[in-house]
Amino acid sequence: xxxxxxxxxxxxLFGQQRIADIDKxxxxxxxxxxxxxxxxxxxxxxxxxxxxxxxxxxxxQFGGIEPNPSYETLMGAVEIVKQQNIDFLxxxxxxxxxxxxxxxxxxxxxxxxxRDILKTRGGVIKHALPMGAVLTLSATGSxxxxxxxxxxxxxxxxxxxxxxxxxxxFAVLDPTKTYTLPARQLANGVVDAFVHITExxxxxxxxxxxQDRFAEGLLxxxxxxxxxxxxxxxxxxxxxxxxxxxxxxxxxxxGAGVPQDWSTHMIGHxxxxxxxxxxxxxxxxxxxxxxxxRQDAKxxxxxxxxxxxxxxxxxxxxxxxTLAISKTKDFFNGLGVDTQxxxxxxxxxHIDTIIQQLSAHxxxxxxxxxxxxxxxxxxxxxxxx
Amino acid sequence: xxxxxxxxxxxxLFGQQRIADIDKxxxxxxxxxxxxxxxxxxxxxxxxxxxxxxxxxxxxQFGGIEPNPSYETLMGAVEIVKQQNIDFLxxxxxxxxxxxxxxxxxxxxxxxxxRDILKTRGGVIKHALPMGAVLTLSATGSxxxxxxxxxxxxxxxxxxxxxxxxxxxFAVLDPTKTYTLPARQLANGVVDAFVHITExxxxxxxxxxxQDRFAEGLLxxxxxxxxxxxxxxxxxxxxxxxxxxxxxxxxxxxGAGVPQDWSTHMIGHxxxxxxxxxxxxxxxxxxxxxxxxRQDAKxxxxxxxxxxxxxxxxxxxxxxxTLAISKTKDFFNGLGVDTQxxxxxxxxxHIDTIIQQLSAHxxxxxxxxxxxxxxxxxxxxxxxx
Numbered sequence: 001x002x003x004x005x006x007x008x009x010x011x012x013l014f015g016q017q018r019i020a021d022i023d024k025x026x027x028x029x030x031x032x033x034x035x036x037x038x039x040x041x042x043x044x045x046x047x048x049x050x051x052x053x054x055x056x057x058x059x060x061q062f063g064g065i066e067p068n069p070s071y072e073t074l075m076g077a078v079e080i081v082k083q084q085n086i087d088f089l090x091x092x093x094x095x096x097x098x099x100x101x102x103x104x105x106x107x108x109x110x111x112x113x114x115r116d117i118l119k120t121r122g123g124v125i126k127h128a129l130p131m132g133a134v135l136t137l138s139a140t141g142s143x144x145x146x147x148x149x150x151x152x153x154x155x156x157x158x159x160x161x162x163x164x165x166x167x168x169x170f171a172v173l174d175p176t177k178t179y180t181l182p183a184r185q186l187a188n189g190v191v192d193a194f195v196h197i198t199e200x201x202x203x204x205x206x207x208x209x210x211q212d213r214f215a216e217g218l219l220x221x222x223x224x225x226x227x228x229x230x231x232x233x234x235x236x237x238x239x240x241x242x243x244x245x246x247x248x249x250x251x252x253x254x255g256a257g258v259p260q261d262w263s264t265h266m267i268g269h270x271x272x273x274x275x276x277x278x279x280x281x282x283x284x285x286x287x288x289x290x291x292x293x294r295q296d297a298k299x300x301x302x303x304x305x306x307x308x309x310x311x312x313x314x315x316x317x318x319x320x321x322t323l324a325i326s327k328t329k330d331f332f333n334g335l336g337v338d339t340q341x342x343x344x345x346x347x348x349x350h351i352d353t354i355i356q357q358l359s360a361h362x363x364x365x366x367x368x369x370x371x372x373x374x375x376x377x378x379x380x381x382x383x384x385x
Numbered sequence: 386x387x388x389x390x391x392x393x394x395x396x397x398l399f400g401q402q403r404i405a406d407i408d409k410x411x412x413x414x415x416x417x418x419x420x421x422x423x424x425x426x427x428x429x430x431x432x433x434x435x436x437x438x439x440x441x442x443x444x445x446q447f448g449g450i451e452p453n454p455s456y457e458t459l460m461g462a463v464e465i466v467k468q469q470n471i472d473f474l475x476x477x478x479x480x481x482x483x484x485x486x487x488x489x490x491x492x493x494x495x496x497x498x499x500r501d502i503l504k505t506r507g508g509v510i511k512h513a514l515p516m517g518a519v520l521t522l523s524a525t526g527s528x529x530x531x532x533x534x535x536x537x538x539x540x541x542x543x544x545x546x547x548x549x550x551x552x553x554x555f556a557v558l559d560p561t562k563t564y565t566l567p568a569r570q571l572a573n574g575v576v577d578a579f580v581h582i583t584e585x586x587x588x589x590x591x592x593x594x595x596q597d598r599f600a601e602g603l604l605x606x607x608x609x610x611x612x613x614x615x616x617x618x619x620x621x622x623x624x625x626x627x628x629x630x631x632x633x634x635x636x637x638x639x640g641a642g643v644p645q646d647w648s649t650h651m652i653g654h655x656x657x658x659x660x661x662x663x664x665x666x667x668x669x670x671x672x673x674x675x676x677x678x679r680q681d682a683k684x685x686x687x688x689x690x691x692x693x694x695x696x697x698x699x700x701x702x703x704x705x706x707t708l709a710i711s712k713t714k715d716f717f718n719g720l721g722v723d724t725q726x727x728x729x730x731x732x733x734x735h736i737d738t739i740i741q742q743l744s745a746h747x748x749x750x751x752x753x754x755x756x757x758x759x760x761x762x763x764x765x766x767x768x769x770x
Contacts, residue, residue: 001399001400001622001626001629003401003403004397004399004400005399006396006397007394007395007396007397008394009392009394010392011391012389012390012391012392012641013390014386014641014642015386015388015642016388018388207626208626209602209606209609209626210602210603210606210626210633213598213599213603213605214598214599216598217594217595217598217599217601217602218595220594220598221594224594225594241386241592241594244595244642245595253638256397256399257399257400257629
């Protein structure tokens with residue numbers, strides 16, 4: 001096992017009817033800005049439930065945070081925070097709203113150009129406003145971690161940032177709040193959580209059996225429940241288990257003490273920034289190709305994955321690895337998520353642009369062994385066509 | 386899945402050579418009391434390493450915290466804290482030292498009789514001194530949770546307490562610090578962690594597949610590594626994995642959203658308080674008997690345990706359950722831990738006293754369904770002879 005630090009102070013309030021409990025975890029005197037995305041939190045009544053829970057506190061609202069939240073939009077919220085002396089931020093939504101709120105929390109108290117936060121991957125963050133989250137979509141894990149991803153529209157750049165100051169103080173995880181989500185978003189959530197796990201699991205062995213078992217447990221649960229959860233919108237247990245898996249997939253636990261990859265995410269970010277493909281769908285395209293191209297470096301873990309996650313025990317090593325990758329792809333397809341660039345009208349002619357963007361963003365030595373060069377990324381993208 | 390709160394702000398500093406890092410996590414101006422047990426932390430050099438890391442801070446020491454730390458001893462530390470205006474406590478040791486330090490942290494600032502903390506199971510704790518831990522023995526999980534157990538010698542009473550104010554702020558987990566432990570203590574640690582897991586796993590199903598998979602992953606790892614870890618004192622990975630398992634076995638994660646039992650612990654506490662049997666050894670005695678007596682209430686989970694943890698697939702349900710319990714017992718015995726009261730010179734004549742103590746301590750409706758009455762406890766103890 002590798003040396004590691006693990007720190008995660010976010011308080012999880014899990015279950016039905018938990019929104020009212022936010023009252024216990026925000027100062028009575030706080031001046032709160034509630035941040036959300038489109039109109040769905042209004043239509044479903046979740047926003048009103050939050051406002052009721054906040055009681056007599058002074059509350060302002062900031063709506064319109066888009067999927068893949070943009071620097072440009074978020075700076076509008078930063079302006080309000082500064083002008084109105086807001087001292088608590090409450091995100092109501094999915095990963096984009098929570099990521100965006102983390103950025104606002106840091107940018108509102110940063111002395112200087114807020115783009116520094118993105119340029120330094122959060123390194124300049126020395127403090128941030130306190131924040132909480134009410135989750136309405138299981139996918140990114142942002143509700144219980146300290147990271148976010150923000151897009152600068154002008155340069156088609158998606159930038160990740162991290163800081164120990166940007167953990168939500170609490171997160172309400174009420175599975176019933178996901179009942180009204182469209183199947184497409186649910187399927188995206190399953191894929192997003194799945195690939196968060198593989199980025200931390202499918203690398204190389206460092207004798208960390210607990211991390212392996214936990215990652216496998218999460219993957220097995222997603223495989224068992226994924227399709228059912230997408231198609232049974234009001235089955236509480238399915239939604240609850242999916243929600244808890246997605247949170248645990250990226251709260252730091254399964255990645256503590258093991259190597260991590262993240263090259264699939266980095267290439268996926270370019271696809272979203274350039275062509276506006278849903279984040280999860282970019283992962284479903286890139287992951288199978290990445291595993292295929294890098295199977296020698298990942299051989300031991302791929303064989304373990306084949307056996308423990310897909311119960312593949314027949315065939316030689318090459319056959320087992322190929323079958324495991326193929327089953328991964330089938331799983332994504334079975335959720336209604338395409339796994340080829342052609343499904344998004346992209347072809348070989350677009351690859352140069354993607355590679356150029358990777359280079360422009362210094363994504364030239366990716367993966368757990370830093371061996372995903374632009375040339376390897378090109379091989380991967382060719383397999384995605 | 387049941388509704389739950391999960392909150393665990395302890396920062397884990399895991400790996401070799403991490404003691405020096407405590408310097409970053411204690412205020413430079415802090416007046417520190419270092420608490421420890423017997424002389425082993427002196428003999429091994431760990432205490433000196435801690436003192437070096439604390440640098441120029443004012444540091445006092447309090448040694449002599451015994452296994453199953455006593456109220457009487459700990460009140461001596463409380464006296465020092467008050468007289469010397471100590472403002473940070475640093476536990477250096479195993480579960481007993483860390484549990485005791487939590488009690489000191491709360492009792493030092495409690496206005497009233499410190500026994501109230503034990504009588505109310507921590508309910509009266511409204512604040513506590515900040516504390517950290519340097520772990521030297523993997524077993525109890527106290528390094529990353531908010532609970533402790535303290536013995537009042539005068540009444541032979543072991544009392545558990547919990548408070549959100551008694552989490553260690555940080556815990557250093559350096560596996561090399563366990564190299565010098567005697568095999569007996571290591572074996573105890575494996576059993577203790579094992580039974581912490583079964584108390585949260587072997588109850589009844591509530592459709593919580595992730596919690597099940599995590600618990601099974603921890604049990605499988607203990608079974609794979611337990612004996613090896615006991616007999617290979619300087620194998621880093623074995624000790625590291627054992628350490629991380631024991632921490633995760635009782636940090637709140639696998640018990641979140643599921644029923645919990647803890648009747649084996651409550652009966653075990655009486656055995657320790659009356660007859661001074663090592664805590665883990667009392668668990669090894671009681672657990673197999675408890676599972677046998679309560680197998681109807683635990684049927685579904687016992688069958689899952691048989692299949693997933695012990696790979697038992699042959700035989701009818703009764704045979705599989707019986708074999709799983711028998712393998713559990715064999716596992717403890719294989720570690721050199723006895724599983725019968727007779728090994729400690731106890732016989733049927735002692736059972737009345739144990740039952741009387743359970744009743745005196747109001748332990749009359751134990752377990753996940755509150756159905757472990759004194760009569761059921763008697764049946765269990767008869768099977769332990």
